[in-house]
Amino acid sequence: xxxxxxxxxxxxxxxxxxxxxxxxxxxxxxxxxxxxxxxxxxxxxxxxxxxxxxxxxxxxxxxxxxxxxxxxxxxxxxxxxxxxxxxxxxxxxxxxxxxxxxxxxxxxxxxxxxxxxxxxxxxxxxxxxxxxxxxxxxxxxxxxxxxxxxxxxxxxxxxxxxxxxxxxxxxxxxxxxxxxxxxxxxxxxxxxxxxxxxxxxxxxxxxxxxxx
Numbered sequence: 001x002x003x004x005x006x007x008x009x010x011x012x013x014x015x016x017x018x019x020x021x022x023x024x025x026x027x028x029x030x031x032x033x034x035x036x037x038x039x040x041x042x043x044x045x046x047x048x049x050x051x052x053x054x055x056x057x058x059x060x061x062x063x064x065x066x067x068x069x070x071x072x073x074x075x076x077x078x079x080x081x082x083x084x085x086x087x088x089x090x091x092x093x094x095x096x097x098x099x100x101x102x103x104x105x106x107x108x109x110x111x112x113x114x115x116x117x118x119x120x121x122x123x124x125x126x127x128x129x130x131x132x133x134x135x136x137x138x139x140x141x142x143x144x145x146x147x148x149x150x151x152x153x154x155x156x157x158x159x160x161x162x163x164x165x166x167x168x169x170x171x172x173x174x175x176x177x178x179x180x181x182x183x184x185x186x187x188x189x190x191x192x193x194x195x196x197x198x199x200x201x202x203x204x205x206x207x208x209x210x211x212x
Contacts, residue, residue: 031075
């Protein structure tokens, strides 16, 4: 490659990086607008009307609403899928891990309810639209791994082996979370307390298989 070609390649790469950085910035900035509107009510124009960015700017960086929504959720999940890693790293015994996990679990249920609602909305839509199905499946896999790190460490503290595979553990924990989210949005606090008991029961069940 000549020196001129090398310089052009670096310029092209920098331009591409700046373009992706701007896409990420816009996606994160409009994430809460997306969460409030939901999938069915969202278009780039509606997002623009509910944010500080013009329709022209959004259309330049994203081909359509699916492109924007998928990019926004990927960026959010990049943070979310490590949400419990600090809990695992800081835990000194099984009781602390269990308590800190539950605390973080229900704290994000309250603080990020709108964003979680968007995620489940997008996951449901992927049953009908295959344009972002691969993204959803990738995020699901990463969420499963996140939960498994918690379960595996908890069982290690307890001196047991996980009683179920990671996929089953994830379905159980995620099911509790999704149902609790519905009750959270509906303002049904009694059901949230039931969810806490359900989560505890899952930990007991998953750590019930003695090693050796």
